[in-house]
Amino acid sequence: MANKHLTKRIKETLMYLGEPYVIRTIDLEEVIYTEFKNRINIEISGLNLPNKPNFNCHIYVWSPYRQVIEQIDNVKSKESLKDYLNYLTNKYENMKDIPIL
Numbered sequence: 128m129a130n131k132h133l134t135k136r137i138k139e140t141l142m143y144l145g146e147p148y149v150i151r152t153i154d155l156e157e158v159i160y161t162e163f164k165n166r167i168n169i170e171i172s173g174l175n176l177p178n179k180p181n182f183n184c185h186i187y188v189w190s191p192y193r194q195v196i197e198q199i200d201n202v203k204s205k206e207s208l209k210d211y212l213n214y215l216t217n218k219y220e221n222m223k224d225i226p227i228l
Contacts, residue, residue, distance in 0.1 A: 133157055136182065137174040143205050144212065163220045166191035169212065186211055190225050 133150065141148055141159055148171075151160040157175040162168040173184040182204055188197040197215065202208045 132175075134175050134177050136179075140171075140174055140184075140205055140208070144209060163216075165220070165222055165225065167196075167219045167222065167225060169215060169219075171208065171212075184208060186215065188215055188219060190227070192225075192227055194227070196226055 137150065137157060137159065141150060144159065147161045148159050149161070150157055152158075153160070153170060153172075156172060159171040159174065160168060168189045170187045170189065171184050172187065173179070174182075182202075184202045186197075186199040186202060186208070187195050190196045197219075199211055199215075202211060
């Protein structure tokens with residue numbers, strides 16, 4: 128977490144989610160990120176925008192082939208985010224036949 132320009136929202140959300148989530152810079156944006164052993168990764172975008180008044184983020188599930196295989200938009204709370212992440216973890220963490228789109 129080298130970037131000093133993190134919003135309170137992204138810091139609090141990272142603390143709320145805990146391990147194995149980290150802050151990572153992707154496409155010049157600070158996002159919350161995790162990667163499974165099968166190289167599928169999850170990116171949570173939209174939390175480091177200082178002028179955004181309400182909680183609203185997007186979840187992207189990326190295949191090892193750099194393709195978005197699932198996307199969830201307009202997540203409105205940390206609690207909903209955690210529920211979605213639990214669902215996605217159960218769905219993708221041990222997936223062996225990873226789709227190529």
